[in-house]
Structure formats: C-alpha cells, structure tokens
Amino acid sequence: MELDYNVVRLISAEPSKIATYNGRQLKESILKSEGRVLMGQTYLPSPILIPDCTSTELMFAFGTDMVLLNGYDFDHPEKLPGMQGLSFERIEELVGNRPVGIYMGCPKEGVDMNDPRVSSVAPMMYTKEHALKAKEMGVHFIILGGNPGSGTSIKDVIRASKECREVCGDDMLIFAGKWEDGIVEKVLGDPLATYNAKKVIDELIDAGVDIIDFPAPGSRHGITVEIIRELVEYTHRKGALAMAFLDSNVEAADVDTIREVTLLMKQTGCDVHAIGDGGFGGGTWPENIYQMSVTLKGKAYTWKKMATPKR
Numbered sequence: 001m002e003l004d005y006n007v008v009r010l011i012s013a014e015p016s017k018i019a020t021y022n023g024r025q026l027k028e029s030i031l032k033s034e035g036r037v038l039m040g041q042t043y044l045p046s047p048i049l050i051p052d053c054t055s056t057e058l059m060f061a062f063g064t065d066m067v068l069l070n071g072y073d074f075d076h077p078e079k080l081p082g083m084q085g086l087s088f089e090r091i092e093e094l095v096g097n098r099p100v101g102i103y104m105g106c107p108k109e110g111v112d113m114n115d116p117r118v119s120s121v122a123p124m125m126y127t128k129e130h131a132l133k134a135k136e137m138g139v140h141f142i143i144l145g146g147n148p149g150s151g152t153s154i155k156d157v158i159r160a161s162k163e164c165r166e167v168c169g170d171d172m173l174i175f176a177g178k179w180e181d182g183i184v185e186k187v188l189g190d191p192l193a194t195y196n197a198k199k200v201i202d203e204l205i206d207a208g209v210d211i212i213d214f215p216a217p218g219s220r221h222g223i224t225v226e227i228i229r230e231l232v233e234y235t236h237r238k239g240a241l242a243m244a245f246l247d248s249n250v251e252a253a254d255v256d257t258i259r260e261v262t263l264l265m266k267q268t269g270c271d272v273h274a275i276g277d278g279g280f281g282g283g284t285w286p287e288n289i290y291q292m293s294v295t296l297k298g299k300a301y302t303w304k305k306m307a308t309p310k311r
Contacts, residue, residue, distance in 0.1 A: 009033040010065050011301050014311040015096035023173035026099060026140060027210050030241060030271050033065075036297040039243070039274040040064040041103070042283040044071040044082030049281025054084050056091050056100060060309060062286045063293030063302040066099040068143055070277050074130045075123040082282045088137050096309045101141035101173075102134050106152050106160040121147070126160045131167045141173035145213065148181040154188070154195060158203045165208030175272075176204055177213030179220070179245040187215045189227050198234055211241040211272060218261035219250040228268040236269070244268055246292075247276035251284040255291040262295040 007025045008017055009032035021029060030037050040059030049055060056067045069082075077083050083091070092100055104126035107113065113122045126144055134142055144160050146152025161176045168174070178188040178200075186193035188200060201212055212235045217225045232242040244265040250257065258275075265273045275292055277283050293302040 003032075004028060007032065010099075011036050011297055012304070015098050015309060016311060018099065019097035023141070023171040023210075026173050027241065030211075033271070035266060035269065035271055035273075036301070037065045037272045038063060038289075038293050038296055039066040039068055039272055040283065040289055041068040041070055041274060041277040042082055043277035044069055044073070044077075044080040044282060046071075046081060046277075046282035047280075048081050048084060049283070052084070054086065054091060054094075055082055055281060055283040057094055058286055059283065059289055060095045060098060061306060062289040063305050064289060065305065066101065066141070066272070067095070068101050068103050068274065070103045071124050072102045072104075073123045074133055088139070092138065096311075098309075099140040101143060101175075102139050103143045103145065104130060104160075105147035105150055106144055106156045108151050108153070108156055109159065126164070128163060128167050131164045135168045135172060141175060142168070143175040143213070145176065146178060146181050150181065151184065152181065153185050154178045154200055158200070158207050161204060161209050162207035173211070174209050175211040175213055175243060176207075176209045177243075179213045179215040180247055182215075182220070187220060187223070188212075189214055189223055189231055190220075191222070191227065197231055201231065201235055201238065201240075205235075205238050205240050209240065211243050213243045213245055213274075214268070214270065216244045216246040216261060216273075217264040217268065219246045219248045221248075225264050225267045228270075232269040241271040242269070243272035243274055244270040245274045245276065247274075247278065249276070249278035251276040251288060252279035253288075255287055258288045258291045259295050262292050266296065 007028045010029040011033045042055035
C-alpha cells in the first residue's frame with residue numbers, strides 16, 4: 001500500500017479530519033494505528049439502555065474508534081429502538097461524523113426472501129439494493145457475515161462480498177469473514193473446518209474485501225492465538241487488513257474477562273478489535289467498552305476519544 005502522508009492514524013485523528021476520509025483513506029488510517037483500533041457493535045432492535053442517548057453515542061463516549069450497527073432496517077429505520085427516532089445521518093452528526101458502519105447478514109444461495117422464516121429479517125439482510133442505499137447514506141463501512149442459525153456459509157459471504165464491491169465501487173471499506181455461527185460450518189480459523197482457511201482468505205480478497213474478520217481467541221471455543229496469528233500474517237502478506245471479533249456473548253462478561261480476551265486479540269496481530277452486541281440495551285456494558293479501549297491503547301488515547309467528540 002502506498003501511504004498518503006496526509007492521512008492520520010484513526011486512534012489519534014480528530015473527528016473533523018476523519019469525516020473527510022474516503023474508504024481508502026480510512027483503511028490507511030486503521031493500518032497506521034498499529035493494531036489499536038476498537039469497534040463497538042450495537043443491535044438496534046433491542047430496547048435502549050439509556051433514554052435520549054443511543055448506544056452508538058454511548059460507545060463513542062467510552063472510547064471506541066468505530067461503531068457497527070447491527071439489525072439496521074433499510075425499510076423503516078425510524079422504528080428501531082436503537083435509532084430512537086433518528087436518521088442514520090443525524091446519528092452521524094451527533095457522534096461528530098466518526099466512522100459508523102452497517103452489518104448485513106448474507107442470505108443463503110437460492111433462499112426465497114419472501115419465505116415467512118426469512119421475510120421478517122429481510123429488511124436487515126444483504127441485498128444489492130441495501131448495499132447501494134448504504135453507499136447513498138454515506139455509511140463509512142459495510143461488514144458482511146452470517147447471522148447465527150441462518151445457515152449462511154462462507155461461500156455465501158464470498159458471493160455477497162463480490163457483488164457488494166461491484167455495487168459500491170472501489171471506495172467503500174468492506175469487511176467480511178466468518179467469526180460466528182460455527183455449529184454446522186466451522187468459523188474461520190477453527191481447525192475442524194472442512195474448508196481451507198487460506199483459500200477462503202484468498203477468495204475474499206479477490207472478491208474485493210479490505211478487512212478479513214476472524215473470531216477472537218478466548219471468546220470462541222477452540223480458537224487459539226496461534227491459529228489466528230498465522231491467518232492474520234497470511235492476510236497481511238496479501239495486502240488486506242484483519243479484525244478480531246469478541247462475541248459469543250462473552251462481551252457481556254466482567255471487565256477482567258474483557259481485559260484478558262483483549263490481550264489475546266492483540267497478540268493475533270489484528271488491526272481492528274471488535275466487541276459484540278450481547279448484553280442489555282443493544283450492546284455490551286459501557287465499562288467493558290472502556291476496559292477494552294484502555295487495554296488496547298492506554299488511557300491517554302482513550303481519554304482523548306472520550307473528551308473530544310466534536311473537534
């Protein structure tokens with residue numbers, strides 16, 4: 001990657017500077033942060049944690065660098081408790097136009113989106129139309145994966161990633177991988193997986209994915225630092241970045257557990273470290289966000305993020 005010296009690392013850039021970054025610059029800003037970027041995730045259909053304060057605002061207030069919206073309803077976003085009647089654009093304004101992205105679960109190949117078992121979640125799933133709408137809304141990044149119990153395979157994620165890149169163009173920052181729902185098809189990095197993990201990484205990168213998603217050691221059973229570290233090194237040599245995702249509802253554990261798992265995640269060499277939306281109010285507890293931020297990047301960078309949302 002040829003570096004742009006006008007791009008500042010995400011963990012220390014002022015929000016007004018970050019707001020000017022396109023997808024390529026945001027990727028470089030993450031790279032320059034040397035594995036200390038924290039992403040929070042909030043599940044919008046859940047009840048709110050605090051009245052008159054979205055979980056997106058709360059997560060940025062406690063030290064995140066990016067926030068991922070899960071369960072975004074492209075048909076009626078205003079009805080989601082986590083949006084609190086606000087538009088995506090208004091939430092962006094409230095957080096100082098810092099990076100906010102949308103997660104889309106990828107449908108199984110050949111699935112009928114009008115099937116009653118699917119139609120209820122169809123407004124939140126990946127489609128070409130939703131990807132285009134996200135681009136038009138000014139979404140900073142898109143993450144593609146498979147929702148628990150959906151039966152989505154890694155092949156479905158690869159296919160959606162390729163289409164998403166074609167729809168959104170070169171500039172959209174796209175994350176994709178398999179970090180959850182490992183009952184039938186094992187997650188990326190599980191030694192019991194029946195597919196070749198490095199081949200999958202190659203296919204995701206060829207499809208246009210910028211950042212490959214991996215499960216976090218210590219939160220997903222059977223996943224070790226050594227396994228993920230090898231795959232992250234392979235990803236980096238291919239020119240892509242990597243993200244570790246702390247989920248499985250371990251994100252709702254105590255702060256000591258969060259600290260330990262975060263240290264394991266950091267040892268993998270991942271560039272972004274995400275914490276899931278398990279817990280009350282559409283996300284983990286604010287103190288867990290804060291602990292993860294301090295563990296990743298120390299108090300100085302964390303406090304600056306907390307204190308300067310509109311600079």
